[in-house]
Amino acid sequence: MLTTAITGLAFTSSSLLPFASGVRIFPNIDGSLSLQDSYDYIIVGAGIGGLVVANRLSENVSVSVLVIESGDLDDRAEDISIPGNIGLEDPRRYEVKLEMAPQEFLDGATRVFTQGKAVGGSTIVNGLVWTRGSAADFDAWEHLGNPGWGWMDLLPYFRKSENYSTQVDNKSTRDIPIASHPAINKHGHEGPIEVGYPNYFYNQSYNFLNGIQKLGIPATEDPNSGNATGACIVPSSMTAKNQSRSDARTAYLDPVLERPNLHLVTGHTVTHILHGEGSGRFPNSTYTHGVSGLNVTGVEFATNKTADRITSTCKKEVILAAGSIFSPVLLQISGIGPANLLRNLGVDVVVDLPGVGSNLQDHPTLEPVYDYASPDVFSAWDIVGSMRDTVREEYLANRTGPWTAPMVNAVALPVLSWITNRVQEVLDDAANATNDLPSSYDTTLRTGYAAQQAELLSLLTRTDTPVYEVMSTSWGQLAISAMKSFSRGTVLANSSSIFENSQPIINPRFCSHPVDCELLLLGLEFNDRLIQTPPMAALKPMPPPGFGIEEARNKTALDETMRRKITTGFHLSGTTSMLPLAYGGVVDPSLRVYGTRNLRVVDAGVIPLLPGAHIQAAIYAIGEKETGRRYHQGGKLGGSSWRKAMAWEVPRPTAGIT
Template identity: 45%
Template sequence: MALAIFLASLCFYTLLLPAGGLLILPDDTTELLLPSYDYIVVGGGVSGLVVANRLSEDTDVTVLVLEAGELDSSAGIVTVPGLIGHGFPPAYNWNFTTTPQAFLDNKTRDYGQGHVVGGGSILNGMVTTRGARADYDAWQALGNPGWGWQDMLPYFKKTERFSVDVSPERARTLHINPDPSVHGTDGPLEVTYPNFLYNQSLNFLRGLSELGVPLLADPNAGVAAGAMIAPASMSASNQSRMDSRRAYLDPVLHRPNLHLAVQQTVTRVLIGTNGTANIVAPPFGRLVRAYGVEYTASAESSRQKIFCSKEVILAAGAIISPALLQVSGIGPADLLDELNVTVKVDLPGVGQNFQDHPTVGVFYNYTKPGLSSTRNLTGDTLMRAKEEYFTNRTGPWTTPLITTIAFPHLTHLTATTNSTSSFLNLLTNTTIFTSLTHLPPTTTRHPALVRGYTAQLTLLLSTLLTDPAVGALEIMADSLGTLTVSSSLSSSRARGRRRRLMNIALDPRYCSHPADCALLVRGVGFSRRLVGATEAMGELEPEEEEEGVAWTEEVVEEMVKGRVQTEFHASGTTAMMPVDLGGVVGSRLVVHGTANVRVVDAGVMPLVVGAHIQAAVYAVAEKVCFVVVVVSI
């Protein structure tokens, strides 16, 4: 109860807007919006704010960001690391719901997405991991020159202001020793380590070492398979969340050429033909061109139009961006006909190839006397934690819910289970042909989509799952006793489609490929072995949530299917791949068949990286800004 009171009342930032900045509220759009801008950015989340910041560095261009949400109020549940993870503020959440999940338990799942300036960076757990070198080399192998690990590294560094404010003794104990050559120190986004960690973090790392999982000194140097204390997107000086708004928007909103209109939902991109140049672009013929967008303050409000001279840049996320393309006439012709939308570009991949990290929580109770955890933050202890945080920015409230994680390689899992043969056989027998039977019908009716999935699965099976630097699973440990298991490399593919204004049929099709649930089952078995069979975790005196249950493979599989949730890593729906592989954007992130529509959010990932995706989204946006500004179309 005390925690709830503080969550409701806490606010330690005063909402300040830079003097001279043009923040346009709904009642002021008619008066303050220009009739036309050079660039219109749809969505003020991570990628949208990066792009707006970089484009508006050129004082000769005008940039408009249209964001459906509002500015956050900087309440503690958003900014204080120790309070993050205890629920999404409803006002900042799109509150999507999936369709019933036929391959799980036929029940829907809540699917939160950022509906606020700053997008998902206002709501996420702040974990900053990049994934493995092989994740990005796989992007390049799918027909995207210039998107491998070495190509992305400069942009990871460009976004970061990385620091390690950890004592030598603590760094040595927790194996924190980042490689400075792969980090930036003067970027907009602060990334650091919290100054407080619960003792259970060390038990978790030691337990994983007992099971043969290596400890990584730096999880962001290209090797992901291992266990680590993960850095967080937080301020080193005041130990609070550092999101894209505070990193990329607030410092530059004084620029007269940058406008931000909040609580404005874009309803479609205005598409015409390219009348200025006869650009031949097989198989589309002449390219179509965006000349603006339509937007509205609400479903009941009238729709307005605003125009642009250069580009429309979609940064609305992997769920909304493809839906906007569909209602604008860019997408699978059969779907657009069904929606009664005139086809401007027949592009089957729009809204297909949906990927996520399916996640299952396994709960334990650590009963060691005197053990401190988030569970103990009540009454006087809570008051002391609050006072310590606001007085000198130390103590339990400086640590996010998740700081200690592992990405075990496939061999770590199979070496610690008694029944590995069926899982190994499943992977061995996961041929391209049999996998195609697990795709949605909307995919299999398009040969290009089948070719694209075949190329993806080939990389998953022949490269990513066999690379010792790539984790097959993620295990996240919090101080409460929860070990959250998620699949890092998913074989399932899904789709989303627009029905009406922000009403989107979202079907992740979790475990539609049986290898995904099989992997999660092995992950749960691995977590139980970690807790029950290692000396380090035994010191915590853990109690299993369901004592006496016969944890057969069948029982665990049923439990997994009832618990699978999203890790909020929606991606892939506007995939960066060639047209003949079912791609939606090319290597410059321009939508195929268009002259000036780009997508810059997580939807462009052809394969979701085996990590938390915010670092990759920041880097993608930084990289495409170089393309827009320096190698302009």
Template identity: 35%
Template structure:
């Protein structure tokens, strides 16, 4: 028996596909994007040995860097080679400055650089999904998929559970999923004091925040391996354990440039090589004064001119080649329509994906017989759709892209949990805080010793653990002024000029739901992000402001144009003003006073106008952008159906945070894992029929197999990445 088992293992290993193996010309499924959603879907689809799955990821595979794996180094990944290094356009409703918007760039996506916090939101958040036209997406519908993704581990001891108000209702947790979810081997005592202060002011405690009742203090678990005390990334959870599957190809360093549709025109400019390029396809600095992620300055990419930043070369040769390809594609089949859906006249079939390592490399094409799944995130998924001829017709025409499907909602409905840093440093030396990493070299040295020797100590934890999601009623003494003001608004009042009528209709429905949530004493209106140092950052969980993602050229290696329009709806600032005033009450409580907080920023005795000015200059992302490929009806500005099919297509889906129609009061990684688990089941159920062979094929010299190692200074012309330890404490940003 042992010999048989050993033989089977050797056979499996002999059939395994190393990362970046040479690719086939055709796959059943092609997944674009190797983050949380993409890896989940690819892993689940490849469970069927009779199908082939290709995943294309633009970024590199990580090399187990400390800033990726050590929880205490949360924040160090920002601005690294695993960050797209994107930024917004100037935020005119704030102080006129752009904002950085970190996004994961690598195998594992944002799970490589996020704050590791794990929660799902409330039952009502998913009822809102259903109310927006998405049957099958309620809390109860999602629960099996939340559980399927997680391997939940209880807190280490009853004493810790009692001291930090942690309970586990195991009926809502999974114990055999790929993602390790657990608690750190170190607890900052200041979190328990904060919970006492919140209770003192009437804010209750949500003992298990993943039960769906979260309007209160919440000690959140982390995406953390409890044995190794390392980050549990999407790569570690969904790829590494199945990397030996012979039917799963994963190729890193490959940027999808467009999707091809049977019988339809292609974006020829996407195919032409250009002379200028960042080798990683990431943002390049053009705005040195953008506020940085740690309160300084940052060199992030943002285009102010609206002009394409790159120049074209070899246009004659490229145009001839792609004229031929375009003509070939036109001859495949006549344009199809779907008479059963008069509001969605075109019926497109995705037949392949074009990709390249960077803009200077020849484009490659790979065919799909079943489906193409876009999982490129809230910024790049709408960009890829537009580059492929699906999006607002006026935007496509302005950029000389063939209009394969006029879909006005693509790129609309962008919203995010805008956050504002506040600072009340604790000065009671009896309580340890993360500041000791900076102020006490012996503390830092002991922490590293504990970590390497026993996987214990403060490096097993980030600075953030005990947080709160209060309802507006708790912090405003039951006042309904803010929700009443929201109720009096019209849908078009604070949206951008020229917003499409269907998007207006969709937002009108969202506005009703948001107003109801703001008035509900059982639902969170904002978050207190506690750094255990005295930074009590506040983040708006029910933003009313809406922005957009668009393109300013037809070139795929240009960065998307990102405009969240933070605080364009004044209700958002009013919620944060109320939250900051509540902070002032918190630090004055008997409980929190024992930490000896000092009221620093916003300054003490600031008027409402001065606090609002502080909000305008300090608001930035909480790293939770959603909505740009919204799962809503087409007539309401939606982009995908409840089955996540892009309207007007038969086999193109979007699976990532961009499909979330309205933000839940949660950090998003657990939410997106659940969405992707559900999507995998939807895709499997829809593909019980034999695959349809593609009717076209192009012959290219294949790209050489690439290394899974991260780029070095000699490869990309940049300084080598130096791994170092930084604790985020008294900064103007909190990374969550």
């Protein structure tokens, strides 16, 4: 028996030890955790992808699973769990601050953003918005060389992940666009993630929806039906009954804490992916028989730069779920990535894979706040002092009131032809403008981008997928996000050590394709028309400096102001893209890393083309589909619960989705 003392905790390793007591989170009551010499599966990261895969794999009691997470368990405090507190949490608790490279196509300044660092990942701190995207967005994935990843293929897994409810207590007597009886073949009602609506709606949400409709954009009851366009009260990842956050931890980990074959290590960072040529120690360490390539044998991890390294080996696979920033960085410092970059880092090139860290995409976003000067307006900013005590008491007693309302209640998702009569001009600009791709892009990445651009141009002409999103908050923010971004960037390691890569080189290169800024300008012009509609004018909205009506008439000045304000939409994706090798891809349609036998990625990095939506729903579906693939290929992953879950997915819908 081998015992290694790490930061005062006792880790016991022995291949002869049975799994004794299920999941253990550091630190235990007794200060120890039993680890095996090896696991069937090692999962790096406990965000959406990691926890979905861990849950589904461990349904098979004969399969051993280890999850390694650098963050900790959150404390379920009010600033995390209550929708009305979104954005007010202390970012030092469960978030990591990251800095982007100077944005040369904007104003030359950097942008700082945060992402979740906890069990559950960013689902612990996100804005709860639950949108899937349009069918056409996912059909584009299939068109890019990913058979089995179109809308109809993903729909069962969207449904499998969600428990969708339209229950709304204390509903206003005014009509609100919520589908009271959503089509059963479009939504799930037995999945782990609770999806629902708040028990309170700010009046401003109605003004927004009515104003949007005055401009010819229709209301929609269900933005997740396959056609995401229109204006709506948006569903959230929250429980209808308790009116609290539903996240990856509460949905996929907490219910299975007693499984003896699932271990979770927190507060530890994976430092290296271990590998060997040929079959290595475990000759059967792959589900894809006959596949040649690098054999991954396990991982190395530690608490910090100076701590002793711990090694854990895998019998079957290592699954990366560290997110679109740190999964590619970990691949790069482990010798899998662009050869030139690896050599510059002093890392031996194990698999020359140019796409690792490239194809970075985001939804560039503007967040103007139009101050509502009407004295009748009540907003989240008014919940202070004694009012906060009153609102808190109502929430805790009845699960009603303003604290049930998340940051974003209402959204609009217009198509290009709804917001401008210059459609052909915009399409020509998108097709003909010079796009400054990163100099590091090789021929395959440029070929892949050309294929993506063709899909994007096709999507812009459609009337069932949005060109941008407008998000309305109670306090006057009308945030605009470009849903069809043509710009591409990179995520690059800056050192061979993961601990020196706490700030990798992150460069989304916003507006490196000029049409992205053109689309955001159209959004600002639309906002200007929106606030002049009678429903919105009743709020007496006052535009922020630089975005007023007079400024809107000076396109040059407005563009300059806009470029100073563009920031991330928190949807960074694509850095380990699911694309053919000839398109600069990193993983194949089974999410296996090219050039390896048993290494997969299951996080936002595999998204080949961003859908016109917030991306948490898509990542849950990706995780479900990855494990569902094993089931359909004849694996033994899961018993009655898996068979039951798959049963209600059949028959697949064959009509009614556009």
